[in-house]
Amino acid sequence: xxxxxxxxIDAIRDRYEEPLSLDDLARSAMISxxxxxxxxxxxxxxxxxxxxxAVRIHEAKHxxxxxxxxxxxxxxxxxxxxxxxxxxxxxxxVGLSPTAYRRVAxxxxxxxxxxxxxxxxxxxxxxSGRIHAIPPAESPIFVGVFDSPVPRGRPVTxxxxxxxxxxxxxxxxxxxxxxxxxxxxxxxxxxxxxxxLLGMSDELRITPGRHVQVELTIRTPDWRYPPLLSVLPGIxxxxxxx
DNA sequence: GAATCAGAACTCCGCGCGCA
DNA sequence: TGCGCGCGGAGTTCTGATTC
Numbered sequence: 552x553x554x555x556x557x558x559x560i561d562a563i564r565d566r567y568e569e570p571l572s573l574d575d576l577a578r579s580a581m582i583s584x585x586x587x588x589x590x591x592x593x594x595x596x597x598x599x600x601x602x603x604x605a606v607r608i609h610e611a612k613h614x615x616x617x618x619x620x621x622x623x624x625x626x627x628x629x630x631x632x633x634x635x636x637x638x639x640x641x642x643x644x645v646g647l648s649p650t651a652y653r654r655v656a657x658x659x660x661x662x663x664x665x666x667x668x669x670x671x672x673x674x675x676x677x678x679s680g681r682i683h684a685i686p687p688a689e690s691p692i693f694v695g696v697f698d699s700p701v702p703r704g705r706p707v708t709x710x711x712x713x714x715x716x717x718x719x720x721x722x723x724x725x726x727x728x729x730x731x732x733x734x735x736x737x738x739x740x741x742x743x744x745x746x747x748l749l750g751m752s753d754e755l756r757i758t759p760g761r762h763v764q765v766e767l768t769i770r771t772p773d774w775r776y777p778p779l780l781s782v783l784p785g786i787x788x789x790x791x792x793x
Numbered sequence: 794g795a796a797t798c799a800g801a802a803c804t805c806c807g808c809g810c811g812c813a
Numbered sequence: 814t815g816c817g818c819g820c821g822g823a824g825t826t827c828t829g830a831t832t833c
Contacts, residue, residue, distance in 0.1 A: 573807060586814055588808070600807060600823075622797065636824050638798055650797065 555580035556594045557774060559587070560602070567606045568630040573599060595775045597701055602777045605701075607631065608644045609778035615649055616656035622649045644780040646705035655782065674759035678730065679719040682712065683768040688734035688748055692769065693783045694718050696728045700751055702781040706731070709784060715769075723757045730755060732769045733783055746771045749779060 559580040563571065576591075576599050577584035591599050607629040614625045626637035642648045647655065682692055691713050695706030707728065712718045730752040737746065750769035757763060 583815060585816070589814090592808095598808065604823085631824080633825050634797080635799070635826080639800095640823085642798085648798065 555582050555587070556591055559591065559599065560595070560774060563599070563603050563606050567603060567610060568628060570630070571603055595777060597777055601701070604640060605644070605777040605780055608641055608780050611637070611641060611649070612645065612652060612656075612780070615653045625649070644703050646703075646782050652782065674725050675722045676725060676757040676759055676761045676763065677719070677721050678723045678755065678757065678763050678765065679717065680730075680765040680767065681717050682715050682732050682750070683766070684715040684734065684736075684748060685768060685770045686737055686748075688715060688769065689737055690735035690786050692718075692732055692734040693786050694720070694730065694732050695781075695783075696720065696723055697731055697781070698726070698728060700729050700754075701777060702729075702731050702779060704781060706781070711784065711786075723763075725757050725759050728755050728757060729753075730765055730767060731781075732767050733779065733786065734769055735786055736771060747779065749776070 559576040562576060562579040573584050573588065577587035580587050580591075582590070588599065591602075595602060597605070611625050611629045614620055614628060615622075618625075620628070622638070623634050626634050629637075631637040631640075638649060641652070645652055678696070682694065684692070691711045692715065693709060693711055695702070695709030697703070697706050708720055708723055710718065710720060732750045734748050735746075736748040748769040749772045750767040752765050752767055755763055755765060
């Protein structure tokens with residue numbers, strides 16, 4: 552069954568600029584669309600539509616950072632028929648508008664959030680632990696707290712640590728969160744672009760005044776993981792420059 | 794003036810759920 | 814594993830504001 556899901560993911564990665572429907576993807580997996588939908592979600596953690604959208608936004612990030620194409624041209628190239636939809640989805644997923652992202656990719660500092668995160672005023676707890684890296688990270692390590700196992704937008708809180716080891720986030724709003732760690736990894740044989748090492752915790756429940764500990768290992772994500780879209784303060788520029 | 798961003802109103806289909 | 818159904822959200826179109 553996983554072979555079918557893998558064929559569908561290959562189809563998404565190869566043909567993201569086409570208007571792929573659920574029926575198209577189920578056909579490429581050679582299973583009924585009803586069973587395909589359930590299995591896809593179990594294997595990847597997201598629905599086929601969200602996976603396709605993530606691949607399109609990820610490709611748009613690449614084009615914004617490596618070409619001088621206009622935002623309108625890029626929206627068309629990655630499969631959006633509407634510039635308005637593209638801009639809205641990009642901003643939701645990445646946490647920056649397309650032109651703001653291009654500026655960051657070209658070396659400008661990451662703009663501060665104008666409005667603070669709506670949940671930052673909640674009573675807070677704290678989070679600490681240790682990050683492991685397999686293979687070794689070749690950049691500082693981004694550690695951030697998101698509200699979903701598929702990070703979107705900006706983290707509720709984050710910090711950068713210089714190397715694998717202990718970390719501490721002293722002000723994490725009360726709630727249910729996922730901890731993401733990411734760093735640039737070594738360049739794989741035959742590739743010019745280094746891999747991105749990722750690790751995502753299970754759901755963490757933060758309560759006011761309480762402390763939570765977590766151990767997390769970052770590694771090269773396998774084929775079933777959708778692209779990471781959130782902008783990563785501290786290592787985004789290193790990823791783009793690589 | 795061109796490019797970009799964002800809001801409003803609308804359509805349509807993906808998704809979740811329950812059942813067979 | 815297949816199917817039906819209703820809802821919500823993704824995408825489209827249009828438009829106006831903003832920036833350069």
